[in-house]
Amino acid sequence: MSDPRVTNGAERAILENVLDRNRGALVATADGLSDADARRRLVTSLTTPLSLLKHAAAAERIWFQRFWGGLDASECDGYSERDEGTFAVGDGESLADVIAEFERASRRSREIAARFDLDEVKENPREGAVSMRWTLVAMIEEFARHAGHGDILREQIVAARS
Template sequence: MTTNRITDGTERAIIENMLDRNRAALIETVRGLSEADARRRLVASLTTPISLLKHAAGAERIWFQRFWAGLEASECDGYSERDEGTFTVTDDETLAGVIAEFERASLRSREIAARFDLDDTKHMPLEGTVSLRWTLLAMIEEFARHAGHGDILREQLDQAAPRA
């Protein structure tokens, strides 16, 4: 998905565009990787190219499905606990499938966010009272950070690949 950058418009349009651009940037870090490279662990943590997308899908569900929509974990369309399980990719999952999962979770997040105003607030035990604006900005921060992680992993993978 190509998302053109907007620099003028309503605050909401600019924030949502920035979030969508970071979602797209995260997906771009895995495009063209083999299944093996997508799962290759290059750092000590659970972070792999595919697990970054899996984690991002989990973050979408935690913040929008669980927190803003008020769904229970069993009502969400995938894993939505706040722990390292968001990085877990099973052997039967494919890179294309995890990309599609992240895109579905992102679409659902957009639909849920559309029900609220930027100034609407809810209370969350760990963060306190947060607005939708804060949530959208926190997701921008999260996905930008992980897209950077993905860029570094991709650079390592691309340098390790035999050159033609």
């Protein structure tokens, strides 16, 4: 994880730092895995190290491009529907491709988020009134949870090689 930990100062700097560190932790769960290993299904759901990154890229687009940016799905840089399709990885997509996709979506999220104050609120049909602060915290939660899933999957994959 290359981002230094920010432990004091402005609330926004802390929130953005923790989110970026969790983004990095999620990417790190696939570090050194082959494309085949990153696709390996060890649970009954679609969850693999690769699909977790694909899902995270979609979450970035759903919350920042669609919700905060007001973009239509056709204007987003990838899949942005709230369904199981967020975990779908195409046969031709490599681990490097999906990491690059996630990093692109994350950069775009940072740009969109920067346009809003933490206290700005928009109405969300599922969640009600949602602030930018809540969105950043929700993304921290989402990526921390999935980094934990990725850590467990990685541990199983590496152990199976031995």
